[in-house]
Amino acid sequence: MSIEIRRFRSDQSDFAAQMDELLAWEAVSDSGVQEAVTNIVNDVRSRGDEALIEYTNKFDRTSASTMADLELTQEQLQAALDGLDEKQRTALITAADRVRDYHEKQKQDSWQYTEADGTVLGQKVTPMDRVGIYVPGGKAAYPSSVLMNAIPAHVAGVSEIIMVVPTPDGQLNQLVLAAAAAAGVSRVFTVGGAQAVAALAYGTETVPGVDKIVGPGNIFVATAKRMVFGQVGIDMIAGPSEILVVCDGDTDPDWIAMDLFSQAEHDEDAQSILVTMDENFLDQVQASIEKLLPTMEREEIIRKSLSDRGAMILASDKEDALNLINRIAPEHLELSVEDPDSWLPGIRHAGAIFMGRYTAEALGDYCAGPNHVLPTSGTARFSSPLGVYDFQKRSSLVKFSADGASEMGKVASVLARGEFLTAHARSAEYRIKD
Amino acid sequence: MSIEIRRFRSDQSDFAAQMDELLAWEAVSDSGVQEAVTNIVNDVRSRGDEALIEYTNKFDRTSASTMADLELTQEQLQAALDGLDEKQRTALITAADRVRDYHEKQKQDSWQYTEADGTVLGQKVTPMDRVGIYVPGGKAAYPSSVLMNAIPAHVAGVSEIIMVVPTPDGQLNQLVLAAAAAAGVSRVFTVGGAQAVAALAYGTETVPGVDKIVGPGNIFVATAKRMVFGQVGIDMIAGPSEILVVCDGDTDPDWIAMDLFSQAEHDEDAQSILVTMDENFLDQVQASIEKLLPTMEREEIIRKSLSDRGAMILASDKEDALNLINRIAPEHLELSVEDPDSWLPGIRHAGAIFMGRYTAEALGDYCAGPNHVLPTSGTARFSSPLGVYDFQKRSSLVKFSADGASEMGKVASVLARGEFLTAHARSAEYRIKD
Numbered sequence: 001m002s003i004e005i006r007r008f009r010s011d012q013s014d015f016a017a018q019m020d021e022l023l024a025w026e027a028v029s030d031s032g033v034q035e036a037v038t039n040i041v042n043d044v045r046s047r048g049d050e051a052l053i054e055y056t057n058k059f060d061r062t063s064a065s066t067m068a069d070l071e072l073t074q075e076q077l078q079a080a081l082d083g084l085d086e087k088q089r090t091a092l093i094t095a096a097d098r099v100r101d102y103h104e105k106q107k108q109d110s111w112q113y114t115e116a117d118g119t120v121l122g123q124k125v126t127p128m129d130r131v132g133i134y135v136p137g138g139k140a141a142y143p144s145s146v147l148m149n150a151i152p153a154h155v156a157g158v159s160e161i162i163m164v165v166p167t168p169d170g171q172l173n174q175l176v177l178a179a180a181a182a183a184g185v186s187r188v189f190t191v192g193g194a195q196a197v198a199a200l201a202y203g204t205e206t207v208p209g210v211d212k213i214v215g216p217g218n219i220f221v222a223t224a225k226r227m228v229f230g231q232v233g234i235d236m237i238a239g240p241s242e243i244l245v246v247c248d249g250d251t252d253p254d255w256i257a258m259d260l261f262s263q264a265e266h267d268e269d270a271q272s273i274l275v276t277m278d279e280n281f282l283d284q285v286q287a288s289i290e291k292l293l294p295t296m297e298r299e300e301i302i303r304k305s306l307s308d309r310g311a312m313i314l315a316s317d318k319e320d321a322l323n324l325i326n327r328i329a330p331e332h333l334e335l336s337v338e339d340p341d342s343w344l345p346g347i348r349h350a351g352a353i354f355m356g357r358y359t360a361e362a363l364g365d366y367c368a369g370p371n372h373v374l375p376t377s378g379t380a381r382f383s384s385p386l387g388v389y390d391f392q393k394r395s396s397l398v399k400f401s402a403d404g405a406s407e408m409g410k411v412a413s414v415l416a417r418g419e420f421l422t423a424h425a426r427s428a429e430y431r432i433k434d
Numbered sequence: 435m436s437i438e439i440r441r442f443r444s445d446q447s448d449f450a451a452q453m454d455e456l457l458a459w460e461a462v463s464d465s466g467v468q469e470a471v472t473n474i475v476n477d478v479r480s481r482g483d484e485a486l487i488e489y490t491n492k493f494d495r496t497s498a499s500t501m502a503d504l505e506l507t508q509e510q511l512q513a514a515l516d517g518l519d520e521k522q523r524t525a526l527i528t529a530a531d532r533v534r535d536y537h538e539k540q541k542q543d544s545w546q547y548t549e550a551d552g553t554v555l556g557q558k559v560t561p562m563d564r565v566g567i568y569v570p571g572g573k574a575a576y577p578s579s580v581l582m583n584a585i586p587a588h589v590a591g592v593s594e595i596i597m598v599v600p601t602p603d604g605q606l607n608q609l610v611l612a613a614a615a616a617a618g619v620s621r622v623f624t625v626g627g628a629q630a631v632a633a634l635a636y637g638t639e640t641v642p643g644v645d646k647i648v649g650p651g652n653i654f655v656a657t658a659k660r661m662v663f664g665q666v667g668i669d670m671i672a673g674p675s676e677i678l679v680v681c682d683g684d685t686d687p688d689w690i691a692m693d694l695f696s697q698a699e700h701d702e703d704a705q706s707i708l709v710t711m712d713e714n715f716l717d718q719v720q721a722s723i724e725k726l727l728p729t730m731e732r733e734e735i736i737r738k739s740l741s742d743r744g745a746m747i748l749a750s751d752k753e754d755a756l757n758l759i760n761r762i763a764p765e766h767l768e769l770s771v772e773d774p775d776s777w778l779p780g781i782r783h784a785g786a787i788f789m790g791r792y793t794a795e796a797l798g799d800y801c802a803g804p805n806h807v808l809p810t811s812g813t814a815r816f817s818s819p820l821g822v823y824d825f826q827k828r829s830s831l832v833k834f835s836a837d838g839a840s841e842m843g844k845v846a847s848v849l850a851r852g853e854f855l856t857a858h859a860r861s862a863e864y865r866i867k868d
Contacts, residue, residue, distance in 0.1 A: 087848055088849075088852055091848035092849065094845050095845060095849060105545065105547070105557075111539065113539070120789075121536055121803050123539075123804075124778065124781075126782050126783070128815065128816050129783075129815065142853050143852065143853065144849060144853065175853075212816045226660070226663070229660070229671075230670070230671050230813070232816065233813075233816035236664070237664050254864070255861070255864045255865075258857060258860050258861040259861050261860075261861070262855070262857040262860075264857070265856075265857040265858070296857060297854070297856045298855075298856070298857065302857065333829075340833065344558065344831075347558075347829070348560050348563065349563075349827075349829075350829045351829065352829060352830035352831075352832065353558070353829050353830065354832050354833075355832065356833050358834045358835065358838070358839035358865050359832050359839065360843070360846075360861045360862050360864070361861070362846055362850060362857075362858040362859070362862045363839065363865070364830070364832050365850070365858060366842075366846040366849045366850065366862075367845045367849070368555065368834070368842065369555050370557075371830065374830070375827075379664070380827065381563065382562050382646045382666065382667035382827060383827055384828040385557075385829075385830050387828070389823070393783075393809075393815075393816060393818045395767075395783075395784045395785060395786060395787050395814070395818075395819075396787065396798070396805065396819050397778075397786075397787050398786065398789065398798050398804055399788075399789035399790050399793055400790065400792045400793040400797060401792065404792070405792035405793065405794070405797065408797050408801050408802065409794070410525075411525045411528050411529060411800065411801045412794075412796055412797050412800040412801055414522055414525035415525050415529060415577070415578060415800045416799070416800065418525075418577065418609050419576050419577065419578065419609075420731070421696070421699060421700075421732075422699075422730065422732070423692060423695035423698070423699040423736065423796075424696045424699070424796040424799060424800075425796070426692050426695075426696075427689070427693050427695070427696040427794045427795070428794050428796045428797055430688070430689045430794070431689075431792050431794055431797070
């Protein structure tokens with residue numbers, strides 16, 4: 001059964017407009033969602049546990065009577081890890097170890113320096129005290145996401161990691177619990193939605209308030225996160241996942257087709273785009289897609305994603321392809337080319353860059369080491385993969401010597417008076433030597 | 435004339451509740467503001483320059499007919515710098531140089547490492563392409579803020595820095611323009627409010643869309659920034675400025691009084707808190723406040739800020755004071771004590787730490803070097819001073835060797851199948867050697 005995937009040539013006259021349309025994405029929380037979320041957040045904020053239990057019972061069809069019914073013990077987490085079959089447990093722990101090793105390299109240290117007059121300047125780097133990790137439940141419960149969100153916090157030195165994961169109809173995902181054990185999560189509450197975000201942001205009698213909330217969620221979760229931003233830190237609001245595969249035409253087209261599928265199978269809004277400089281290769285990949293698609297478990301999702309949001313693009317040359325990469329600022333960029341290193345200097349915007357024919361993006365989702373939480377929908381223009389740096393913060397350090405304060409007091413005085421802030425000026429002037 | 439400033443003892447029974455009340459702050463954009471901002475943002479987004487000009491003429495009482503009337507030239511900026519009196523120009527350039535030197539230390543570099551099987555992992559650090567800096571106009575037009583927002587972007591390597599500054603009734607602040615010249619701003623538009631934020635976020639025919647918007651503003655600006663978050667990056671939404679001065683009782687009480695004033699004079703919502711372990715010192719500072727207050731240009735603002743939001747707190751000992759610091763997570767922390775270094779290890783949350791009796795916070799506002807854009811209202815629990823890192827972003831790098839892909843393909847396959855993502859699994863499996 002054939003499948004229609006959009007094709008573009010970068011030299012067609014309306015290409016820029018077509019790209020704008022292809023890439024347009026806006027998460028809309030309509031006024032109904034806004035209002036529902038506002039009510040839930042305010043209610044949990046004022047009534048605490050009681051409201052949290054009510055909403056959980058209502059939305060997740062559970063029958064909790066106290067918060068104890070909505071918290072898992074460390075023993076339950078450990079039992080889930082111990083209960084995995086050998087192969088899964090080894091894979092999970094291998095992945096956790098590699099993610100930990102990579103993230104250790106991101107740790108930032110305090111620094112300072114001393115000026116000639118003895119003045120010391122620097123920056124002190126500290127971990128956050130407590131963070132919250134939102135893990136979706138139900139059909140999109142991904143143990144790998146638990147590792148990717150919790151391990152950087154752990155490496156940063158965060159002392160308490162609070163995970164929330166809804167269990168619709170009481171369904172617990174043992175792999176998710178096992179991942180929480182492997183990643184060193186401190187506490188797990190089986191709550192979700194806007195009510196979980198509110199509980200983490202403001203704290204309840206039982207759920208401790210956190211300093212930052214990270215992790216993906218549906219439109220209710222995203223809207224709630226945006227609402228509590230400022231009370232706590234949040235990560236980016238994620239859009240649908242996407243991949244841009246750039247191929248020189250010399251990779252097995254089956255591999256490329258499957259790489260595109262691996263993105264498309266996430267959900268119907270996911271986006272897979274192939275760029276090549278070789279027109280024949282587009283036909284080869286199209287043929288592979290048609291051959292392989294009927295063999296896929298998630299055929300229908302993949303088909304809809306590729307038809308609605310996918311694209312195959314012919315670029316005129318490498319420079320043209322580089323421009324496209326930077327225009328798209330993809331979440332995942334696969335450089336399935338002969339000499340991927342030669343492409344790197346020209347790439348300004350991408351969440352993660354998978355280099356060479358062997359580096360399937362799927363490896364990065366699980367066990368390469370780098371984080372799989374990446375900026376989507378072009379936000380790689382201004383944001384970064386989730387990392388240890390998201391769980392550390394900095395304090396500026398200034399210690400003036402008497403001489404330094406005297407000299408700089410004169411400068412500050414002039415500038416403060418220019419701003420009509422005379423208390424600033426006089427505070428500085430007190431430190432000027434006679 | 436006496437002034438009532440709240441006094442607390444950390445050992446009083448209701449101290450925690452009193453602190454919660456003292457520190458409570460919430461920026462509320464009521465539904466009227468929300469609706470106004472939504473309309474303005476959508477209008478500028480769809481009608482571009484035309485709408486921007488209309489709103490500017492309406493809100494700033496200007497009479498622009500084209501965007502050329504709302505853009506300043508580089509010559510105007512340079513003329514403003516050249517036109518300053520010698521003392522001001524030297525002070526501005528000294529401050530800019532010190533801020534630049536300090537921020538150079540924050541630059542982050544790309545890194546990578548190679549594993550035993552030849553797999554390469556790393557992170558590529560790049561600057562954003564274009565950022566927008568919001569500078570308030572009118573009474574709170576601060577040239578120092580231009581330096582503090584623009585220089586880190588410049589040091590990060592951002593190629594285009596777009597500044598917006600409203601000019602109510604056409605009033606241009608020459609110091610602000612001079613600072614723009616000193617800081618290397620690329621273009622300046624004399625627009626403000628939600629309409630300026632919308633123009634920067636979505637671009638108009640004339641104003642280029644940016645990747646991130648930073649800088650303080652009123653409730654309309656803050657609401658608009660929150661609205662466009664996701665389309666572009668934003669910095670934190672700032673609350674009123676605050677200082678926590680911790681003194682051992684051996685600093686001249688006049689100095690401490692003036693340091694408290696220097697925060698209070700910003701506006702009536704600003705907050706100045708003094709903590710000491712020496713009860714007599716509270717009386718001495720109170721006396722200095724009463725003596726000095728009538729001599730201040732901004733006496734009324736300071737009086738209201740100190741009465742409404744200020745506090746003098748007696749801590750029982752150093753450890754108690756440290757707990758208070760971490761509870762408050764102050765924007766500015768002044769450690770006016772004998773051995774400030776001995777306090778540092780215990781401090782987890784503070785935007786900037788000013789150490790020793792000579793280090794007036796006011797020096798940090800202008801020319802110490804570190805940024806004066808700092809996390810307010812306790813957000814130092816999870817955020818950092820504005821810095822070069824706010825204008826850089828990272829891309830993960832993964833390049834698997836054939837051996838590495840084969841080994842990790844097995845791990846990814848197991849985990850992907852555990853998540854029922856079989857395209858992921860098969861994409862990884864293609865790279866497993868037979």
